[in-house]
Amino acid sequence: MYIYFVDEPEQFYWFVEHFLSVKFRVPKHLKDKNIHNFTPCLNRSWVSEFLKEYEEPFVNPVMKFLDKEQRLFFTYNFGDVEPQGKYTYFPVKEFHKYCILPPLIKTNIKDGESGEFLKYQLNKEEYKVFLSSVGSQMTAIKNLYSTVEDEQRKQLLKVIIENESTNDISVQCPTYNIKLHYTKECANSNNILKCIDEFLRKTCEKKTESKHPSADLCEHLQFLFESLKNPYLDNFKKFMTNSDFTLIKPQSVWNVPIFDIYKPKNYLDSVQNLDTECFKKLNSKNLIFLSFHDDIPNNPYYNVELQEIVKLSTYTYSIFDKLYNFFFVFKKSGAPISPVSVKELSHNITDFSFKEDNSEIQCQNVRKSLDLEVDVETMKGIAAEKLCKIIEKFILTKDDASKPEKSDIHRGFRILCILISTHVEAYNIVRQLLNMESMISLTRYTSLYIHKFFKSVTLLKGNFLYKNNKAIRYSRACSKASLHVPSVLYRRNIYIPETFLSLYLGLSNLVSSNPSSPFFEYAIIEFLVTYYNKGSEKFVLYFISIISVLYINEYYYEQLSCFYPKEFELIKSRMIHPNIVDRILKGIDNLMKSTRYDKMRTMYLDFESSDIFSREKVFTALYNFDSFIKTNEQLKKKNLEEISEIPVQLETSNDGIGYRKQDVLYETDKPQTMDEASYEETVDEDAHHVNEKQHSAHFLDAIAEKDILEEKTKDQDLEIELYKYMGPLKEQSKSTSAASTSDELAGSEGPSTESTSTGNQGEDKTTDNTYKEMEELEEAEGTSNLKKGLEFYKSSLKLDQLDKEKPKKKKSKRKKKRDSSSDRILLEESKTFTSENEL
Template sequence: SFLDFVDEPEQFYWFVEHFLSVKFRVPKHLKDKNIHNFTPCLNRSWVSEFLKEYEEPFVNPVMKFLDKEQRLFFTYNFGDVEPQEEYKVFLSSVGSQMTAIKNLYSTVEDEQRKQLLKVIIENESTNDISVQCPTYNIKLHYTKECANSNNILKCIDEFLRKTCEKKTESKHPSADLCEHLQFLFESLKNPYLDNFKKFMTNSDFTLIKPQSVWNVPIFDIYKPKNYLDSVQNLDTECFKKLNSKNLIFLSFHDDIPNNPYYNVELQEIVKLSTYTYSIFDKLYNFFFVFKKSGAPISPVSVKELSHNITDFSFKEDNSEIQCQNVRKSLDLEVDVETMKGIAAEKLCKIIEKFILTKDDAGKPEKSDIHRGFRILCILISTHVEAYNIVRQLLNMESMISLTRYTSLYIHKFFKSVTLLKGNFLYKNNKAIRYSRACSKASLHVPSVLYRRNIYIPETFLSLYLGLSNLVSSNPSSPFFEYAIIEFLVTYYNKGSEKFVLYFISIISVLYINEYYYEQLSCFYPKEFELIKSRMIHPNIVDRILKGIDNLMKSTRYDKMRTMYLDFESSDIFSREKVFTALYNFDSFIKTNEQLKKKNLEEISEIPVQLETSNDGIGYRKQDVLYETDKPQTMDEASYEETVDEDAHHVNEKQHSAHFLDAIAEKDILEEKTKDQDLEIELYKYMGPLKEQSKSTSAASTSDELSGSEGPSTESTSTGNQGEDKTTDNTYKEMEELEEAEGTSNLKKGLEFYKSSLKLDQLDKEKPKKKKSKRKKKRDSSSDRNIIRRI
């Protein structure tokens, strides 16, 4: 009996319908009902292996002959052997395969092959086609004959037996079913046939049918004798309810398939770990449906690239910038410390503006953040980050101003609620969401702008080298746009927010290259010649941006653009709007009130996660140690580089004057001694000290830390009265000392500061005084040891 093998008719029905059967479809050129009437076949299914193939143009003999000639021709490596003229004609034909055969038919001389071609051509559109209509629909049995039976397995078993017996007695149309079943038996090979024998002879060998994936994964196990049990009442609707998402599996094996929808193994005693694992799988698959936006995008193929890219030449453009169309906006005289503080202030005002806006029309459905905010946050962070790089390249900034420190400041500033005290953000719960969104977004800027895992001045001081490393391509390459898109595809397929943030960061870096190239070329020609090769030409940037925009609009990547626009504004595609935002920020920087009043926040106490899984987003441990161990406050760090009035270079005089204007009068004493403070701090970056000097240097550093924290708390009233006198006296002593010893030299860039004034000389010149209530006295012996090490 057939049921002795399958054991369950529903499984056989599913097996035939979803694995062997196809729905009947009428070929397009046979749909004329006046010629062929396929109405009786439309509601039936057939097994593809039993179809009588209708006649098609049979081109195999010709193709085999042509292929033989081709192989023969290339075997001799393009020697004196020429291919047959017929093959030349076939290859030179333009159009489809049938067009080539018709062209060959008109020129071939061999009568035998000419007749073969004629038959192929004449049968191309003939209606003389025989189609065998499916004659049996297995679903009818258990929905009609056996619907009221107590044991559906036994009922269908009897029906099949009687039907097949009639085959020899009459030509009943249903007899074809027996042929189908016979084909299944004959087609079964190892391991199915062996497992069938095991199933029949070993009662421990069971057939397993998992239930729907949306339910608890319990498996129904059937043994060979189950179908004889009249108590068994199987649900006839079980398989009809399942669809492609609710997978079921027909197994003739004694194990459960290795599939995330099923349990790994069956156990008599349920283990908690296994239960938890299965629940995790269900939740993962459940939320995965909501997290993803459609099917994943497959990687682009070489064939598609060669078809879509028409120009494989490298991008080159050395044309001059039309400066009459460029608005002067960049000011290179602002130090980085001040600029990044102003950036945080500007972002606070942007958040305040969004929070006070009552219109919610700008908020996308899938986010509670206004459209365009992440763009402004990343754009300003990229601007300040690139500004630091440009200052480094022009030797206008000391190496103490660490490059990645810029984005890290913005990230940490908006991440902590305590740092937002005194700002509008601290008083509004909605603003906290904006600040954290900006904190997360700014972290992606250094990941795009710098070469990851490589932190050497020669490798990261560029406005595009990091982007090239990120996508493994060069801006001048014809594949650069595809390289960027394929990088973004990996994050789109994950359905993560990183796709949006990476996309904005990459586009912002490209715009920043264009911005600085234009500004430096038109208004800083000398500086421009020094760093011209570190930026991308604006015309090349425009070509890249246009190429990315066109790719995002294409059918293949349109889903990526749709997903982006669900969260963010389309302003990122507008050059005018992006540059307007940059110009507005530059105007904000140039206000004198901001330059004088802006003080950086102290953020050294906030921990930073060094080991991140954000694909290179992170910072060197040296950078973080510099922040967390830094003895000065952020206010003092703003003026780290101070140059005396009598410095040799005019730029340094202007820079020194700028700092004197920016600081308060009570801080002049600290500024005058900043060169000695800097020397003390540099020993941490110049290598470890010897064992005998570690203790003394540690004591000196701890004194400096405690001295820089501010006035002592012993006596507030008396300290305030004597503070001004102490400051005036010491300031006069510093002026006399400068006149006697001369000015100091400060070499910026890759060279460290070297002072002509020694701390021991300062101690000799200064009269012995009691410890100031505002600042503790340093240990001169430890200072001398530190200077010698430097």
């Protein structure tokens, strides 16, 4: 049904208007015109408004470029056949009053057997006899009757002749559609009638070798003129050799619009019965016929300016594309995947209708899992705890069969991390929409809690992760992966509740398409292609995040529809129907398996599991997390770890098109060695007292013996190093109250308050001398400028200020808690200060 665009830019615009445009629709709750008047917007669409900015018709060079780019594709699919655009139809019936095609005799005489009206279609030989007759149409029919040899046909003519006086009998000319690529053929002529004349000359000159659908018109005309004899045959020869001799004439005064341009729905209308090769057709009121008499009238109706189309080169060669192509030369990666062409889309997409599905969910197949009563703050803490359990399981598993060759992270771990982060993020959105949550959670993404939790090793204390180098790698991987969830789930450059609170609007904005669009799957793939071509890990993380967001839409739609019907009706429009999600996921999976994108799938499977393509496995992971929430009462009461309030910058004006700020940060950060990680991430001596008995057996295989022996020395060195930024660690004040120890995990044992303070007195004297020397050194150095990625920070804090904030060794519960804002800033900066001082 669709078009192949070759020198047919008008059809390209038609395609954009009907298939790429998303019409403006007013939501039900905003339809009150007294409050919001959207009348000026109703006839507009996103894409067409964008295209109006480009005026210069510059399509042909782009089309030729696409032809060259897709040479192998077309050779494989079409062989030597050059794909063509759809045709413009010009219906014609008569030459003067003679039918161009053999006519049809129609009557109102009913057939006794079938009950239908009798009709008689002449063949060429019969039509030749009909044309040679002199007199009226009935005389010609009687003359024809005397020459017909076929008895059955002769009997039919006899019945018609016998009933001529009592019934209506007419001779009708069949319609012949002259088909031509209007934009291509009429590029040099504004006059429609002259253009058709010139087209007929060219077609009839090479009719023996032409494969054009309208080439047989020449044969029909040749037959007609030979039957009518002179002067028509001579006039036709003059027409073929003289461009001033015209044949196509208007039969009536034309009306506006000149053409009827069909919409996609017209092709599906069985009443219209349109030929799928037809793009537009001469208006049914604008009739033409063939005649050698007179000239073409001088009338502006017959002169049509070709429609100006967008200058695609302006869009194709934008500033970003130029910069991207420039920097890509320096990347030593495999051959990039080229952008998909319109022609390839037209070949691969068979259904251009928008996805719609309002069917009811079969709740008997849905397992109740969601509990809306848990507050978001608790959910965040439980999610972090669940991910710690997952990391613990991976670390203590000795079977490395599931590890990919190119990564030291188990397959499936990033999927679980992103999936749980997406689940929690969507849970926050749902509770916000239902007015069950405080609006303050809108100001910080819940998945950023997971990002910061696993990024800061001090927050892993109590989960044994900070003692294990392998666990550190997993926590960093989860921290990096979870940061992509808000990038996909939110529209981050606009903070409006109507657009912010949705389970799919952010994804739609990210890939510049709508889930209901037939091109949504291609939009997602083409977005991922940009990161694949850069050879970035972000391709894998964005892919998992996008698929997770689609699954989460399905999950919450089913849970709310089946078990929370009242709440479901309130937020039904903010989710994608599960059947549409399944179609999208299936489409993405098929595209990834295609020859064009197979390299992307291979790269993904080099690092991650194929479980993301399995709905059953994804939903099992979601159900397991929900079960973990319900069966852990202790976790429900767990307080959130205090994390830094320094914001993670997510704002960007281009929403995923091009480089994001965090992309640059990730790709400029150098990976740390594990020696550096163990040095920077190891903390104070509490490590040896927290769950030591519980975990010692597990760690025996996970940590080398020499690392265990040297750990105390490393902790002491690190304590001295971090003193000037953080003050003494919490060991000195830990024993101040029984309330403070209740925050540690169950099973941890520490020394008594008395023994702690006594045992540390001698050690503190030596440490204080060292602190003094370091303070003097820092005061001499002054302020410090540090650079990380593209962000610059300047610290004006003096060491004497930090020294004043150093906690005293009193047993006051209040004194134990230092100034949290200073600690948060210094904690984020400590790593960079350390590495800079070492230089």
